[in-house]
Amino acid sequence: MSRMRRLLHRVWAFVRRKPLDAELEAELAAHLQMAIDDNLAHGLSPAEARRLALVSIGGMEQARYKHREARGMMSLDILLQDLKYTLRTLMRDLGFTVVAVLILALAIGANIAVFSVVNTLLLRPLPFPNAHELVWIAPPPTKCGLSCATYSTDAYDEFRTGSRSYQDVTGYFAFSSADNLSLNMDDAPIPATSIDVIQNFFPVLGVQAQMGRVFTPDDARNGAAPVVILTNAWWRRQFHSDPHIVGKAFDMNGRQTTVIGVLPASFDFGAVFAPGTKVDAITPLNLYGPPRDWGNIVTFIGRLKPGVTLGQARAEAARVAPRMCWNDKHPETCGNYKDEVVPVALKDYVSGKLRRSLVVLWSAVGAILLIACVNLSNLLLARAAARAKEFAMRGALGASRGRIVRQLLTESLVLSGAGAVLGFMLAAVLVAWLAHQGAIALPLLSTLHIDGAALGWTVVIAVFAAVVFGLVPGLRMAGGNVYESLKDAGPGATASRRHERIRSVLVVSEVALACMLLVGAGLLLRSFINVLNVDLGFQPDRAAAVKVEYDDNVPGDKNGDLSAQKRAAIFQSILARVGSLPGVEAAGFTDYLPLGQNRAWGMPFPKGVKAPYELNAAPLVYVVSPGYMRAMGTAIRGRDFSWSDGPTGEQVIMINKSYARFIAEYAKLPDGDLVGKPLSNGGGPDLHVIGVVDDVHEESVDGEAGWQIYYPMTQETPSGAELVVRTSLPPSSLATSILTTLRELNPRQPMAEFKPIRLLVNHAVSGRQFFMLLVASFATLGLLLAALGIYGVISYSVTRQTQEIGIRMALGASAGQVQRQVLMGTLRLALIGVVIGAGASVMSARFIASLLYATSPWDAATYVSMAIALLAVAGFSGYIPAFRASRINPTVALHTN
Amino acid sequence: MVLQTLTVMGSVHGYGIARRIEQVSGNGVLLNQGTIYASLVRLEQRGWISSNWGTSDNNRKAKYYSITAAGRRQLAADARYWERLKDVMERVLTMDKSAAGADA
Secondary structure, eight states, X not given: OHHHHXXXXXXXXXXXXXXXXXXXXXXXXXXXXXXXXXXXXXXXXXXXXXXXXXHHHXXXXXXXXXXXXXXXXXXXXXXXXXXXXXXXHHHHTHHHHHHHHHHHHHXXXXXXXXXXXXXXXXXXXXXXXXXXXXEEEEOOOOTTGGGGSSBOHHHHXXXXXXXXXXXXXXXXXXXXXXXXXXXESSSSOEEEOEEEEOTTHHHHHXXXXXEEOOOOGGGGXXXXXXXXXXXXXXXXXXXXXXXXXXXXXXEETTEEEEEEXXXXXXXXXXXXXXXXXXXXXXXXXXXXXXXXXXXXXXXXXXXXXXXOOHHHHHHHHHHHGGGOBSOTTOXXXXXXXXXXXXXXXXXXXXXXXXXXXXXXXXXXXXXHHHHHHHHHHHHHHHHHXXXXXXXXXXXXXTOOHHHHHHHHHHHHHHHHHHHHHHHXXXXXXXXXXXXXXXXXXXXXXXXXXXXXXXXXXXXXXXXXXXXXXXXXXXXXXXXXXXXXXHHHTSTTOOOOHHHHHHHHHHHHHHHHHHHHHHHHHHHHHHHHHHHHTSOOSSOOTTEEEEXXXXXXXXXXXXXXXXXXXXXXXXXXXXXXXXXXXXXEEEEEEESSOTTSOOOBOOOOEETTSOXXXXXXXXXXXXXXXXXXXXXXXXXXXXXXXXXXXXXXXXXXXXXXXXXXXXXXXXXXXXXXXXXXXXXXXXXXXXXXXXXXXXXXXXXXXXXXXXXXXXXXXXXXXXXXOEEEEEESSOGGGGHHHHHHHHHHHOTTOOOOOEEXXXXXXXXXXXXXXXXXXXXXXXXXXXXXXXXXXXXXXXXXXHHHTHHHHHHHHHTXXXXXXXXXXXXXXXXXXXXXXXXXXXXXXXXXXXXXXXXXXXXXXXXXXXXXXXXXXXXXXXXXXXXXXXXXXXXXXXXXHHHHO | OHHHHHHXXXXXXXXXXXXXXXXXXXXOSOOOGGGHHHHHHHHHHHTSEEEEEEEOTTSOEEEEEEEOHHHHHHHHHHHHHHHHXXXXXXXXXXXXXXXXXXXX
């Protein structure tokens, strides 16, 4: 009790120490006066009375000090003193302070920004309540794209009712394409993207509507009135944040659709499930309507019951899977999903693949921080040398070693504190910018923000940095022998060898770290260039795509032949018009573009050979028009589709080289050439291969090209139409004329986005590019800091050796010799650093091997070029002091000292 | 010591306390009078003494300290403790050899 009370008093006393000091002064004065009075009463002379009184008090200053110690918080007093002193000295040396704070701000800022990214993607749970219960349920990766990563509606029902591990299971329709919704207001239809979700999607994720409500089972029944939920962003952008939007109906895809709710801004479908895309609206998926027979179309997302582990859920899924049917009407398809129902934590599905990249990124900024610390250590050492005398003096006057270290640590804390504040601001700007890079295909990027954790991390690294860069010079300085320092700091002394050695070690470690960063960045850069140079199977430059609306509906059409004819007529007329526009070289239609959506329809195989269905693979299907291959720049061996390949003619297809090679090898075809051969197609009519085309990278740029099969739009039903044009002019310059033409032909054509094909490729590599750019900029920063460090050390040693150099020049050394000697010293340090750094890189390169593409982690060219770059920079930063050294005037040098 | 002094003398200033302790201890405790102020501030912060400014006999302004109720309680407790300690020490120091042998 009394202890608490005392603490409070102490704090209070600390706050009002000025008046308390004054009071103490008065008290002491009174005391002294009374003692003098007493002594005078004893008959002493005034002078003697005063002397004895002072003696009995035992030193006024000690009394004051003891009193303050008992009264307040001495350590805080000292801290304030140190702070005041620090600020004064730092202000006096403004150049040093600015450089130090800037270096720290860059390093700490980079660290906070990367921490925020890592925190968002790896550490923080997904932005849903009890996110750890959420699982993504999918088959292991296979060769047939999305169709093999999804399940049928029958399978969904069986899994949902047959599993006990889940509170509920939901999913969404995985094949929605961008701009699949056209909103018809007053003018041209507005394209938007909507996703069909199973009605319990939001309750399972734990997302509530910000306004209105989410779906109910009734919204997804046959014959239900069409409803839509708007995402927050679309509501704000398209509907101007209309507060009364709920209940209003709009013409969407030709149907009056009622808005029943608006989602909170915190829910971003694309950020979690489809990185790099934007989703505007959510619509209910009617599981019992036409999608019933569409095959594999939904993804599974489940919420585990509390206490159920992932292992239990997996074991159960393995038991349920054999009972799931692809289609209940075809009992032979039951058991198709055996071993293909595997729950994984949703978080792992969303960002698991990025773990390695993020760890590399984190290490890179960690290295930057270390380099910055080493650099500052160096700068502080240089300052320490200049201040050695000051500290020696303080030591001689009785300051303890701890007290001096404390003073120096206060200085470094002030520096790193200032750096942290500035760095925090830098990071905030960077993070805000990153959060708006919707085009980068990284999950959760839009949810990026600076939070309490980032603030905490800032404090941690600021203190860490301060201790790391402050301790070495601090101990060094405080530990020095007083006599030696006083002597050493005197003018004319030659460089203290020990001092120089510490600084050299620091520079070498700095160069080594920079070298590791550079090698890492170099390897990533090389990989990125390799990725850009991948033969995609199509020519992405000077080509663009635009989504085209068409209506091929023919009433009373029984087998789809009539609508196929109508469709062919529509497409033919569009291609004729667009193809005649100036600047258009070729044009064609496809339903899916590469590097986007995909699906598979089974595995056509030569007659008489049983297809290897157990491989669970199938070629991806594209339904295209004549001329599409030419528009994309994909080479065909054989012939292209023609408009005469009609619904009643022979069924024709094109396949890609990989699939052709696989079939030929598997079926042991004698000549290996499939062109002109028929393939059997389940029960349907034979498919005649009329052409073999180049492998197109359909899923990713850096992945392997899989199997593809192309059907003509005149015979199969496409699931949409993307018009691809190849142009002789930059594609964007043709956007207006093409869109105008499309709108002339069909007034319902929305003002769809005109997408250069190059953009699709860029989007596909944006994640890799993002990491590469970050690591490369960190490496550049590291290189700059290392150069600064080298410059600092060499120029300092030149200054210290001015006299020595002066003597040597007086004895006949030429300017060239002096320059060479300084440069050699620099290069020697850099070389040691490079050797150590390269060695460390060789050992740690395996760590980033999985992030590289067609690049060995021990790629000699990268190592050599990075080493040369580093040495060149080192040479350059050593050249300035070397040049200065060669300009030393012997007489002046010898004179001044 | 300070508390006892204050109990006996009532309200006293720092100089008075210092002098008093010197006199009572028969100069057995020779303290730097200045250090008395560190003890006083400690006792005051613990709430055992209180202080206010007053005027001395010969008209000098001085800070007067007096003991509080809590201080008296503390003094009583401390006194008991010292009494006990004194008794124990006395017994230990006057112990003769036979008793020591028996105890062992």
